[in-house]
Amino acid sequence: MYHKVYVLDASAIIGGFSSKKYQNFITASVISEIKDLKSKLILESAIEQRSIRILEPELIDIKNVSKIIIKSGDVLRLSEADKNLIALAFRLKRESMNPVVVTDDYSMQNVLKIVEMPYRSVLTEGIKGIYGWVKVCKGCKKKYPPEYMYDECEICGTRIIKKRLKK
Incomplete structure (x- = not known):
């Protein structure tokens, strides 16, 4: 059975999103994108309390995401951290979870919409179309x-x- 999990990008952390009900995941590259002290401290605390887990995507998922973003044209608009986060969502889905990516990044949302991966915004309205x-x-x-x-x-x-x- 699929259980819901959240995959958080830097904008989710900065925007203060963290689910208490469901497990939250990030990649190590998300940590390096957090620049402000307050968000860093909140993230460190959440990692220590295990409300946010660090997990990396697998090579097969990175390759699949690379093909999709080249085809969509988002390849030059996404950072390595963005690509890895989308690939992590693919991995979690393969591992029988129901990931929801939390991001305000429109290019990430575009790719997620194309592959029909659930996502939500924190501080923005989100994209309307593909x-x-x-x-x-x-x-x-x-x-x-x-x-x-x-x-x-x-x-x-x-x-x-x-x-x-x-x-």
Whole structure:
């Protein structure tokens, strides 16, 4: 039977979210994203009291998430910590849990919505729809895949911008 758990990103910690009823999980990389002293102290206390557990994703889940974020175009918008947190949610689901990711990050929410993984916001309203991303040259309008790493067009040398596509 699936039991509900929460997977928290840095915005959830900073926003003061922590479930008393359900287990909370983070990855080690989330700790490094917490910069303010108050949030650090709250997080350390929660870890000591075991109301928040540190758990890492497995390689299979990281690979699956990487494929999804490349396809969605969110690959350049997500940090390694974000990718690992989504991969952790995949792992927990594989391990017969029902993860809910708590994040205010719109790119994370976009990926979670695509894969139909439950999520909730803390301080923001959250996204309304699913979006894809494409890179387009401002000059000649050549389209590039989201993972294209250069800032200038290979044809005309003009700056490349990211455009959101509603799916």
